[in-house]
Amino acid sequence: MSEAPALPQGAAQAVPRRLSGRLARFEPVTLLWIALIAILLFLVAFPLGKLLVVSFETRGTGAFTLMNYVSAYGRSRYVDALVNSLILGLVSATMAVVMAVPMAWAVSRTDMPFKGLTWAVVLGAFILPPYLSAVGWILLAGPNSGFLNLAWRWVTGAEGALVNIYSFSGMALVIALNSFPLVFIFVKSALDLVSSEMEDAANILGAGTWTAMRKVSLPLVWPAIVAGFIIVFLEAIALFGTPAIIGIPARINVVTTQLWQFFEYPVRVEVAAAYAMPLLLITAGMIVVQKLMLARKGYVSQTGKGGERRPIKLGPWRWLAFGWCAMVGLMAVIAPLFVLLQASFAKAWGRGLAWDNLTFANYYLLIFEHEMAMTSIWNTIWFSATAATIAVLLALMIAYIVNRRLVPFGEALGFLAMAPFVIPGIVMAIGFYAAYASPPFALYGTATLIILAFAARFLPIAYANSTSAIRAVHPEMEEAARILGSGRLHAIRMVTAPLVKKALLGGWLIVFIVASRELSAAIFLVGPRTRTMSVLLYDLSEAGNFEVLAAFGGLLLLVTMVFVGIGMKLVGRDFMLRRN
């Protein structure tokens, strides 16, 4: 079965022999490769290139200028915002590592009790959108009215506050509590691969559990810790909701809120683009540093299928480990969720739990009276689902082509697919706005633009997921099918696809979840009828009505949980881990 007959009969006869011989070996996959490059250029390269070009253009005329950079960095307030963002990223990432690494170690390596609960907490923190947990923490730790501080004063009789959420450390804490699952997932899956023999060797040489962990297990997963740290750093500097909700009252300006200011009248996309450039350099720089840090050492710990993995017996210490997990869980999920739920059923949240304060009016308003609430829920579901599907399909094809080395320069494709990883969501959105909002594309405010932005933004997640899935399928299975006469695409469809199905579903779910809570990439792109739940939540947060806001957050969580529930049924409880 040759693939060539795609060409019309008459035309095929007309071409010289040599060319037709070449066409006979032509695989449709080559066309696919060209199409993929085009799509990647459209999704990733063009918006970024446009951003770079725009940063050198004069508003209105388009003439070359360097003035945008002068405007963007000519005021100390703007530079301060950049410095604040960097410090915020470093502090949050450090906090997240401190929270997550002991948890990952305890779950992966020890006999700590209630591991299922820890899992639930990690999943919960992953699902909870950052701006919701920010609101939750305002209710918990407002210096005068937060429940935590009220309790603190009541118990100790102190005057001051225990925690002030409206502070730099408060903001960093909230971000860390929201992003530690990323570190957890990375470190846990790396630890799962370290065999107990390594620790045994250390034990035999006289090291205790603590020393073995410190000197053997943790250094082996150092790359995973660094990767987690960088991801949280990137998350933290790209966040928009949390700085707007906590940062403004705390009087801390960061990059994202500053970028927002450049969109005030007159809209200065050019200055915003110039302002975003150093951010791109810094994130790219971090990746380079990571490569250098890890380059000269070996971290291979898995050798074939050998290697036994036994949980370490912690004795009474296992309760300390559990206590740590429980404390993080309480702070990250249970406490903020509890106060949000309380507020969502309250007439006035400040009055606390009381029968005469109980109402369903907030939910009623959103479900039956609010003009946009239900539409935005539907928007969120189908935007995220479509974006996840596009991202996973695209990633699968790229991963396949790159891993099977079907084309020259496949690595370049892989690089493009991973590039959005280092681009803060808000910068991506500005790139999309600059590239596709105006005619000739005229996609501003359309569902298409938002879906494409989501797909591009989360392509790296899908790509990492697909790569590991494809790597797990040995090429010889496909080769068997091809020997039996199957074409490449047919072999993929009948052999490879069924084998990677579960892993891909897991990847799809992760992209769906992160897309459904995405705010910064959406906020510059939505139109009146294409607002997502996250954007509407942000609008609600401006209205100063925390009760309705909390109720809407409740609905958002309900929607996500439905999908997570379905996902767990289909893929298994640990779908988040399947990427490795």
Added chain:
Amino acid sequence: MSGFTKRQILTLTTGVAIGGASFRAAAQDMPAHERQLYEAARREGEITWYSGQYNAETSEAVGRAFNERYPGVRCNVVRSTSQVAFQRLSQDNRANAAQCDVFSSTNSGHFTQLKREGKLMQYRPVNADGMLPAIRNMDADNFFHTSFLGLFLMTHNTRLVPEAEAPQSWTDALDGKWKDKLAVGHPGFSGAIGVWAVQMRKMYGWDYFTRLERNNPQIGRSSQDPVTTLNAGERSVGLCVPVGTTALAISRGNPLKLIYPREGVLAAISPSAIPSNAPHPNAAKLFMEFQAGKGLSETVRRTFNEPLRPDVPPPEGGRPLADVTLLTPTLEEQEKGVPEVREAWRDTFGV
């Protein structure tokens, strides 16, 4: 789980069905000019309203009231603070993608600017004849018309600050004893706060804000944010808060009380306008008629906002307008001043 999705679909579909059924009945009791516009608007099907004046709850109620009166013309309510609404409008224009049919902002300077740039459509609502004479003819050329009459003043949490000790004037709030006790919105987001800052600067110079900064007010975004902050007891005195939202909070049992400052209250008499590139011009005109007519005034008074017409009674419990000193910067002062105070604010307060 599947029940949720079904119910959601049900909610959506019934909504559409009701809209289709009752439009004929609605057209019957309309004056001729409205019926004519309604016919044309129905062909356009929807109107998108960038609403920066009334709070979220009231805006949604206005949208619903419009939908009820004119079935078949759906009102998309996009509520945000005024500066953000203006930002959205500018962003739309920059992208050459018109989305907005009616634009409402508490910063009247937005309208003089848009008018000068030729970005507004001329239209005089017939229903404007029935509005309060003082606010009827805001723009001689009929590019924009009053759609909001809001008072912004001070308020205090009665549990934390007894009435006798509460500040009585805008300058009282500068006293050191209010350190860490004040709350206020942000001129980068709220139009009213921008106008208020222009007024305060006019009366006391920028020094007012450098002194205010020393008292470390909690800065929100919307002018209504202090209401939430005060309800919770996080702060005890709010500056430049809207009467409407405060009165609504009081009616729900929150321990707040309004303060009418000695110097006078900030009166935001703010308009709405149709952008010249509005995608649904007839629906937009119909909405302007609705705002000038009894429909809007009757809806907004239920959430304690001032009606725009003498034939609609004022909200319960409010002080009659005649008894209050009103402070308002001119339109020119607003247009020129708000961008200035916004920058100065960011320099002074850091955000």
